[in-house]
Amino acid sequence: MTSATVSRQGSSGLYIGGLVWTLVRTDFKTRYHGTIQGFVWALMKPLTMFFVLMGVFSFIFASEPAYRVNLIVGLFLWEFFAQGTTVGLLSVHAKGFLISKAKFPSWIVVVTSLANALITLAVFWVVIMMTLILSGHPPSPLASVLFLWYLLHLTAIVIGISLAGSVLLLKYNDLNQVWEVVTHAGFFVAPIIYPIDVLPERLHRYLYLWPPTPIVQFARQVLVAGTVPSLKAHALLTVEAAIVLSVGIWIFRRYAPRAAEYL
Numbered sequence: 001m002t003s004a005t006v007s008r009q010g011s012s013g014l015y016i017g018g019l020v021w022t023l024v025r026t027d028f029k030t031r032y033h034g035t036i037q038g039f040v041w042a043l044m045k046p047l048t049m050f051f052v053l054m055g056v057f058s059f060i061f062a063s064e065p066a067y068r069v070n071l072i073v074g075l076f077l078w079e080f081f082a083q084g085t086t087v088g089l090l091s092v093h094a095k096g097f098l099i100s101k102a103k104f105p106s107w108i109v110v111v112t113s114l115a116n117a118l119i120t121l122a123v124f125w126v127v128i129m130m131t132l133i134l135s136g137h138p139p140s141p142l143a144s145v146l147f148l149w150y151l152l153h154l155t156a157i158v159i160g161i162s163l164a165g166s167v168l169l170l171k172y173n174d175l176n177q178v179w180e181v182v183t184h185a186g187f188f189v190a191p192i193i194y195p196i197d198v199l200p201e202r203l204h205r206y207l208y209l210w211p212p213t214p215i216v217q218f219a220r221q222v223l224v225a226g227t228v229p230s231l232k233a234h235a236l237l238t239v240e241a242a243i244v245l246s247v248g249i250w251i252f253r254r255y256a257p258r259a260a261e262y263l
Helices: 003-032 036-060 067-094 096-101 107-112 115-134 141-171 175-189 201-207 212-225 231-262
Strands: none
Touching: 067 107, 067 115, 067 141, 067 175, 067 212, 107 141, 107 231, 115 141, 115 212, 141 175, 141 212, 141 231, 212 231
């Protein structure tokens, strides 16, 4: 490898790095108006939903001693999934002008659009840890590591759905409306506001096909219940996340080269 090649690769890396930083910073300023207050107000939506749901359903599931902690874990994980996939689906359509005017891998537009959702998730991770500590159930080191492992799986799932949806939206203009319906229904399919045990066990396998379900359940098991899912369960989760991400990448590679035709 010649010095000229190394120099070009270094310049390309700096260009991509600068582009990623610019996109992330622009998204943050656009969503939160460039202020910490705007970011705090954005956090109020899931927090308000948590207190409303807790106030209503804690009476219904009063026999569940860990219901409140389980609710906050499930709700914040769901918020990342819903917010990330929604923003990711709209990313190429919203920033199509960049793809047509500059040369860079178009997938960067999709992945960087998830930055705000990841920042919010990081804040919620701190909230979840503090909630567990204050409730007298501090997570063990193993539980903390497994929780981060589940977050990586959830991020892969969100990226996969976002990659596929971002290019399909250009061809099917109503896809964002369809996805909005899916996420509204999916909120009740995943055991966010109810313990999964209230449903017949024969239905559980179908709920686990909805990607957020195993993430929520496994996170609750290791953080709240103090138990670890089986190796088979972890393997199935990894397979599910890998399938979603792989299909997303395949769809994106197939349609992205023709994205300019639909913009």
